[in-house]
Amino acid sequence: xxxxxxxxxxxxxxxxxxxxxxxxxxxxxxxxxxxxxxxxxxxxxxxxxxxxxxxxxxxxxxxxxxxxxxxxxxxxxxxxxxxxxxxxxxxxxxxxxxxxxxxxxxxxxxxxxxxxxxxxxxxxxxxxxxxxxxxxxxxxxxxxxxxxxxxxxxxxxxxxxxxxxxxxxxxxxxxxxxxxxxxxxxxxxxxxxxxxxxxxxxxxxxxxxxxxxxxxxxxxxxxxxxxxxxxxxxxxxxxxxxxxxxxxxxxxxxxxxxxxxxxxxxxxxxxxxxxxxxxxxxxxxxxxxxxxxxxxxxxxxxxxxxxxxxxxxxxxxxxxxxxxxxxxxxxxxxxxxxxxxxxxxxxxxxxxxxxxxxxxxxxxxxxxxxxxxxxxxxxxxxxxxxxxxxxxxxxxxxxxxxxxxxxxxxxxxxxxx
Amino acid sequence: xxxxxxxxxxxxxxxxxxxxxxxxxxxxxxxxxxxxxxxxxxxxxxxxxxxxxxxxxxxxxxxxxxxxxxxxxxxxxxxxxxxxxxxxxxxxxxxxxxxxxxxxxxxxxxxxxxxxxxxxxxxxxxxxxxxxxxxxxxxxxxxxxxxxxxxxxxxxxxxxxxxxxxxxxxxxxxxxxxxxxxxxxxxxxxxxxxxxxxxxxxxxxxxxxxxxxxxxxxxxxxxxxxxxxxxxxxxxxxxxxxxxxxxxxxxxxxxxxxxxxxxxxxxxxxxxxxxxxxxxxxxxxxxxxxxxxxxxxxxxxxxxxxxxxxxxxxxxxxxxxxxxxxxxxxxxxxxxxxxxxxxxxxxxxxxxxxxxxxxxxxxxxxxxxxxxxxxxxxxxxxxxxxxxxxxxxxxxxxxxxxxxxxxxxxxxxxxxx
Numbered sequence: 001x002x003x004x005x006x007x008x009x010x011x012x013x014x015x016x017x018x019x020x021x022x023x024x025x026x027x028x029x030x031x032x033x034x035x036x037x038x039x040x041x042x043x044x045x046x047x048x049x050x051x052x053x054x055x056x057x058x059x060x061x062x063x064x065x066x067x068x069x070x071x072x073x074x075x076x077x078x079x080x081x082x083x084x085x086x087x088x089x090x091x092x093x094x095x096x097x098x099x100x101x102x103x104x105x106x107x108x109x110x111x112x113x114x115x116x117x118x119x120x121x122x123x124x125x126x127x128x129x130x131x132x133x134x135x136x137x138x139x140x141x142x143x144x145x146x147x148x149x150x151x152x153x154x155x156x157x158x159x160x161x162x163x164x165x166x167x168x169x170x171x172x173x174x175x176x177x178x179x180x181x182x183x184x185x186x187x188x189x190x191x192x193x194x195x196x197x198x199x200x201x202x203x204x205x206x207x208x209x210x211x212x213x214x215x216x217x218x219x220x221x222x223x224x225x226x227x228x229x230x231x232x233x234x235x236x237x238x239x240x241x242x243x244x245x246x247x248x249x250x251x252x253x254x255x256x257x258x259x260x261x262x263x264x265x266x267x268x269x270x271x272x273x274x275x276x277x278x279x280x281x282x283x284x285x286x287x288x289x290x291x292x293x294x295x296x297x298x299x300x301x302x303x304x305x306x307x308x309x310x311x312x313x314x315x316x317x318x319x320x321x322x323x324x325x326x327x328x329x330x331x332x333x334x335x336x337x338x339x340x341x342x343x344x345x346x347x348x349x350x351x352x353x354x355x356x357x358x359x360x361x362x363x364x365x366x367x368x369x370x371x372x373x374x375x376x377x378x379x380x381x382x383x384x385x386x387x388x389x390x391x392x393x394x395x396x397x398x399x400x401x402x403x404x405x406x407x408x409x410x411x412x413x414x415x416x417x
Numbered sequence: 418x419x420x421x422x423x424x425x426x427x428x429x430x431x432x433x434x435x436x437x438x439x440x441x442x443x444x445x446x447x448x449x450x451x452x453x454x455x456x457x458x459x460x461x462x463x464x465x466x467x468x469x470x471x472x473x474x475x476x477x478x479x480x481x482x483x484x485x486x487x488x489x490x491x492x493x494x495x496x497x498x499x500x501x502x503x504x505x506x507x508x509x510x511x512x513x514x515x516x517x518x519x520x521x522x523x524x525x526x527x528x529x530x531x532x533x534x535x536x537x538x539x540x541x542x543x544x545x546x547x548x549x550x551x552x553x554x555x556x557x558x559x560x561x562x563x564x565x566x567x568x569x570x571x572x573x574x575x576x577x578x579x580x581x582x583x584x585x586x587x588x589x590x591x592x593x594x595x596x597x598x599x600x601x602x603x604x605x606x607x608x609x610x611x612x613x614x615x616x617x618x619x620x621x622x623x624x625x626x627x628x629x630x631x632x633x634x635x636x637x638x639x640x641x642x643x644x645x646x647x648x649x650x651x652x653x654x655x656x657x658x659x660x661x662x663x664x665x666x667x668x669x670x671x672x673x674x675x676x677x678x679x680x681x682x683x684x685x686x687x688x689x690x691x692x693x694x695x696x697x698x699x700x701x702x703x704x705x706x707x708x709x710x711x712x713x714x715x716x717x718x719x720x721x722x723x724x725x726x727x728x729x730x731x732x733x734x735x736x737x738x739x740x741x742x743x744x745x746x747x748x749x750x751x752x753x754x755x756x757x758x759x760x761x762x763x764x765x766x767x768x769x770x771x772x773x774x775x776x777x778x779x780x781x782x783x784x785x786x787x788x789x790x791x792x793x794x795x796x797x798x799x800x801x802x803x804x805x806x807x808x809x810x811x812x813x814x815x816x817x818x819x820x821x822x823x824x825x826x827x828x829x830x831x832x833x834x
Contacts, residue, residue, distance in 0.1 A: 007484060007548035009539050033535045035489045037518070041535055042487040044550075050487075067424060070459040070467075072452045073490070073555060074572045095514040097524070099571075100559045101454075107514070107524065118450045118458060122426050131424035133461075138490060138555070142517045154516075155491045 001324070002345075003358045006030075008043050010370050020218065022303040023149025025315050029374045038146025038154035045374070046302075048323035050157060053298050054136050056188045056320060057159050060181045064174070066134045066161055071114055073138060075106045079113045083274055093141040107140040112293055115162050116275045123289065125280045126166050130174065134161035136298060148218060150303030151259055157299045163292040164272075166279070171290035175266060178294050182212055182262055189301055190318030191308060195261060196232035198223050199242065202266075208237065212262035212296075214304050219259030226252050259304050260297070267291040309398070315375030316398050324356040325414070327376035331364045331383040341382035344392070344407060351411045372397070380410075418741070419762075420775045423447075425460050427787050437635065439720040440566025442732050446791045455563025455571035462791070463719075465740035467574060470715050471553050473605045473737060474576050477598045481591070483551045483578055488531055490555060492523045496530045500691055510558040524557040529710055532579050533692045540706065542697050543583050547591065551578035553715060565635060567720030568676055574716045580709040581689075583696070588707035592683060595711050599629055599679055606718060607735030608725060612678060613649035615640050616659065619683070625654065629679035629713075631721050636676030643669050676721050677714070684708040726815070732792030733815050741773040742831070744793035748781045748800040758799040761809070761824060768828045789814070797827075 008030030015034060018024050023040070026032045031046035042050055058068065080086035086106070088094055095107040108114070115133065123131060139158050146154050161178070165171035179197060186195040194215040202208045211234060213223050225232040231248050243250060272278070273288040281287045309316040319325060326348060330341035338359075345357040356376060358367050364383075371379045381393040390404040394413070405413055425447030432451060435441050440457070443449045448463035459467055475485065497503035503523070505511055512524040525531070532550065540548060556575050563571050578595070582588035596614060603612040611632040619625045628651060630640050642649040648665050660667060689695070690705040698704045726733040736742060743765060747758035755776075762774040773793060775784050781800075788796045798810040807821040811830070822830050 005482070005484075007536075007539050007545065007550060009545075011538075030539070033538060035491065035531065035535075036493050036522075039489045039491045041489055041531075044484045044486045047486045065422070067422075067461045069461045069464045072456045072458055072572050074452065074456045074557065076453050092517070095522075095524075097512040097514050097559075100509070100561050101563075105453075105512075107512075114452065114458075118452075119424075121428075121450060122424050122447070128424065128426075133424065140491065142514075144517050146518075155489050 001356055003356055004360050006044065006356075008045065010373055018149070019147055020149030020151065020303075021310070022151060022218075022306040025306055025310055025373070026150065026302075029315055031315075032150070036154075038143055038152065040150065040153070040299075045323045049302055049317070049321055050298060052321045052323070053189065053301055054157075054159070057185050057296055057298065058136075060185050060188075061132075061134050061159070061161060064132070064177050064181050065130075066132045068135065069133055070135050071108065071111045071118070071137060073108045073140065075108050075111075075114055077104050077106065079117050080106065083113055083271070085113065093143060095140045095142050108137070109139055109141045111135070111137065111160060112162070112271065113275065116271060116277050116291065119162075119164060120275075120277050123164060123277065123279055126282050129164055129166040129279065129289065130170055131164045132161065132174065133164075134159060134294075148220070148303070150299050151218065151307070152220070153299060156297065159296040159298055161294040163290075163294070164277075165290040165292070166281075168290065171266070171292060175264065175292055178264055178292070179210065182264070182294075182296070185296065186212065186214070186261065188320055190305060190321065191261070191301070194308060196223065196225055196230075196258075198225075198232035198234050198258075199237055199246065200234040200263070201236045206266045206268065209263060209265045211260050213258035214261050214308070215256050216259040216304050216307050217257055218307050219257050219304075221258045221260055222255060223258050224250075224253035224255055226254070259300065259307075261301050261304055262294075262296040264292065264294045267293065310375070313369075314373035317375045317377060319377045322376050324354045324376050326353060326355045326378045326380055327371045327374065328355050328357045328380045328382070329364075329367045329371060330358070331367070331381065331385075334384055337382060337384060337387070340407065344380075344382065344410060347411060348414070351415060353411075353414050378414075382407075418773055420773055421777050423461065423773075425462065427790055435566070436564055437566030437568065437720075438727070439568060439635075439723040442723055442727055442790070443567065443719075446732055448732075449567070453571075455560055455569065457567065457570070457716075462740045466719055466734070466738055467715060469738045469740070470606065470718055471574075471576070474602050474713055474715065475553075477602050477605075478549075478551050478576070478578055481549070481594050481598050482547075483549045485552065486550055487552050488525065488528045488535070488554060490525045490557065492525050492528075492531055494521050494523065496534045497523065500530055500688070502530065510560060512557045512559050525554070526556055526558045528552070528554065528577055529579070529688065530692065533688060533694050533708065536579075536581060536706075537692075537694050540581060540694065540696055543699050546581055546583040546696065546706065547587055548581045549578065549591065550581075551576060551711075565637070565720070567716050568635065568724070569637070570716060573714065576713040576715055578711040580707075580711070581694075582707040582709070583698075585707065588683070588685075588709060592681065592709055595681055595709070596627065599681070599711075599713070602713065603629065603631070603678065605737055607722060607738065608678070608718070611725060613640065613642055613647075613675075615642075615649035615651050615675075616654055616663065617651040617680070618653045623683045623685065626680060626682045628677050630675035631678045631725070632673050633676040633721050633724050634674055635724050636674050636721075638675045638677055639672060640675050641667075641670035641672055643671070676717065676724075678718050678721055679711075679713040681709065681711045684710065727792070730786075731790035734792045734794060736794045739793050741771045741793050743770060743772045743795045743797055744788045744791065745772050745774045745797045745799070746781075746784045746788060747775070748784070748798065748802075751801055754799060754801060754804070757824065761797075761799065761827060764828060765831070768832060770828075770831050795831075799824075 014024035033041040269288040386393040431441035450458040686705040803810040
C-alpha cells in the first residue's frame with residue numbers, strides 16, 4: 001500500500017488521558033483510536049494486526065479439530081438465570097439493556113451459557129461427541145477501571161473455544177492437546193519465551209485451572225515461576241499445599257509480574273448437568289457432557305506484544321503479525337530513485353510480500369521516525385546514498401542490523417529466507 | 418470437510434415461533450441458531466456463508482479505494498449529543514446501558530457520528546482527502562418487531578462505508594463509483610437481476626437518497642419500477658413531483674414488494690459542519706468536508722438470497738456464496754465405493770475445491786434430503802448405480818440438471834469450467 005493513501009497519520013503525542021504504553025504507541029502510530037477508556041477502534045493498521053493474530057490462532061484451533069462459528073452478542077436473561085449468573089452480585093461486569101418490545105437483554109461478557117444452551121439443539125447422542133467449537137467475538141465487560149490500554153478493555157476481542165466430550169479420558173486428552181496448541185500460538189506470536197502455563201484457582205469444578213501468563217511489567221498478575229522446572233503458580237493459589245502438590249519449594253521460585261494472555265478451564269460434567277445438556281450413552285442412559293472452555297485474549301495479546309517488544313523509538317512487530325513485512329522508504333528528489341523504489345514496490349507486492357511504500361513528500365527524518373514508530377520488521381531505504389553503497393539498505397527493526405542488497409536480489413532475499 | 422465431523426444437525430421442523438421462510442430453512446439446515454427474536458448465532462455453515470458474502474463486498478470496496486477498519490460497538494453519549502441523535506425520541510432503536518464507572522453508553526446502531534468524530538484526528542488538510550473507509554460491524558437496533566428472520570435483526574452485520582471528499586465534484590464522482598460497485602456486488606451475490614437502484618427520501622441534506630431494493634415477497638418496502646428504463650421509486654417519494662423530475666408516468670410503472678439490501682446517502686457538507694470536521698483548503702481556509710455513507714446489510718442479503726432462490730426442497734446457494742461448492746454423497750455398504758468417494762474427496766480438496774463429504778452411516782433418502790435442504794451448488798453421488806451409468810452423478814442444485822462424469826475427469830470438470 002502507498003502510505004500517501006493511508007488515511008491515518010502518526011502523531012508525536014498520545015492523548016493526555018492515555019497512560020498505558022501500549023495504547024500510547026498504538027494511537028501515535030495510527031493503529032487504534034480511543035473512543036473512551038477501555039474502548040478502542042481498530043484503524044486499518046490495527047485491524048490488520050488483529051486479523052493476523054486471529055489467523056495464527058485460527059490455524060492452531062483448526063489443527064486440533066475446532067470448528068469456527070459466531071455467537072450473538074445479545075443474550076437472553078433466561079439462559080443465564082439457570083446458572084444464577086444473571087445476578088449483578090454474582091457477575092459484576094454485565095452491560096444490560098431493555099428491549100423496546102419488553103424484557104431485559106445482556107451483552108455477552110462470556111458465551112459459556114449460551115453456547116451450552118445452543119449445543120442442546122445439536123448434541124443428543126454419544127455419536128455426536130466430541131464437538132469442538134470456537135469463535136472470535138467481541139466481549140463486553142463493564143470494568144470499573146480500564147487504564148491498561150488494549151490489556152483490559154470494556155470491549156475486546158477474545159477467541160473462546162469450548163470442548164464437549166463424552167468421558168473424562170477424551171476430555172483430558174483434548175485439554176492437553178489445547179495446552180500444546182496454545183504454546184504453539186504464543187511461540188508464533190513472538191511471546192512464547194515469556195509465557196508460562198500457570199496453576200490458578202479452579203473454582204467450583206476443579207482444584208486448579210490453567211492460565212497462560214506472560215511476563216510483562218504492566219500486567220495485573222503476580223506469579224511464582226521456576227524456569228528450569230517449567231512450573232508457574234498464580235499468587236491466588238500460592239500456598240504450602242500447592243507447593244507440596246507440585247513438588248517445589250518456595251526457595252526455588254521467582255516472583256514476576258505478568259499479564260494473563262489465555263486460560264483454560266475444566267468444568268467436568270457440572271455445567272452441562274446444571275444446564276441439562278445430556279446425551280444418550282452407548283448403554284442408553286442420559287448422561288451429562290464434559291465441558292472445557294479455552295480463551296485467548298486477542299486484543300490483549302496485541303497490547304502485550306507492544307508492551308514487551310517495543311523500544312524507545314516505537315513498536316516492534318514480529319514478522320507474522322506485522323501489518324506489512326516491509327516499510328519501503330525513498331528519500332530525495334531524484335526521479336530515477338523514486339521510480340526505482342516504486343518499481344521495487346510493485347515487484348515485491350507481485351511476489352506476495354506486503355509492503356507499505358512511503359511515497360510521501362517528506363524529509364528523511366520524518367520518514368525514518370515514522371518507520372521506527374510503526375514497527376514493520378524490515379525497513380528498506382532506496383536513496384542515492386544507498387545506491388552508492390551497493391543497492392538498497394535493509395534494516396531489521398528488532399535488532400537494527402543493516403545490510404546493503406542488490407535490488408535484483410531483493411525478492412530472493414525475502415522469499416528464499 | 419467430513420459431514421460426520423460437523424457438529425450441526427439438520428432438522429425436519431423449525432422452532433414453532435419462527436415464522437420467516439429464510440430463518441426456518443437456515444435453522445433446519447444448521448446454518449443459524451435463534452437466540453431470541455431478531456438475534457441469531459452463525460453456526461459453522463452460516464459463518465462461512467457470511468464470510469463469503471463479506472469477501473465479495475470487500476473485494477469491490479477495495480477496488481474503489483476503500484480501507485477496511487473496525488469501529489467499536491460501545492459508543493459515547495457525547496458524540497451523538499452533538500447531532501441531537503442520542504435522544505430516544507429522535508432515534509428509537511438505541512440499546513443503552515450504564516457504565517459501572519458512571520455515565521451512559523450506547524451500542525452502535527450506526528457509526529456515522531463516531532466515524533466522523535474519529536476522522537477529525539486524521540484529516541486536517543485538503544491533502545488528506547479523499548479518504549474512503551469501511552467496516553463490517555455488528556449493528557444493534559432495538560426493533561419493536563423482529564419477525565423477518567435474517568431480514569430484520571436486532572443484531573446484524575452491516576458493511577458501512579464512508580467517503581470524505583474535498584468538493585462536490587469528487588464527492589459525486591465517488592458516489593457514482595459506489596453505485597457501480599454495489600451493482601457488481603449484487604450481481605456476484607446472485608440477486609443482480611432482481612435488484613433496482615431506487616430513488617428514496619433524502620432527509621435534511623438532499624432531495625433523494627438511493628436505495629438498492631431487491632424484489633422479494635417478504636420484503637417490507639413497496640417500490641414502483643420500470644424495468645426497461647431502469648427507474649425505481651420508493652413509495653415514500655412516489656408523487657407527481659418525483660414522476661415529473663424522473664420523466665416517467667404512473668402508467669409506465671409497476672408496483673412490487675421489495676427488501677432494501679443497500680442504501681447510499683449524501684450528507685453534503687452538513688454533517689461535517691455540524692460535527693466540526695474541517696480541513697484547510699488550498700487557499701488556507703477552514704472548510705467542512707463532503708460526507709457520503711454507503712451501507713449493505715450483509716446478513717439481510719443472506720436472508721434475501723434464501724427467500725428468493727430456495728425451492729420447496731430447501732436452500733439454493735449461488736456458487737460464490739455457498740459454504741461448500743460440492744456436496745459429495747456416497748450410498749451403500751460397498752467398501753470400494755466408499756473408498757473411491759473418499760479418494761475423490763481428497764483429490765477435490767487438494768485441487769482447492771471446497772467439498773462437504775457426507776460420510777455418515779445413513780440411507781440414501783436422508784442424505785439426498787439433507788443435500789437438497791443445505792443447498793450446495795453441486796451434488797455428486799458416488800454409488801454402485803452411478804458407476805453402472807458411467808461414473809459419478811453430478812446434479813446442479815439450482816436447475817436439477819444431471820450429468821454422469823468419469824471420476825478421472827472430475828477435477829477438470831470443476832477447474833476447467
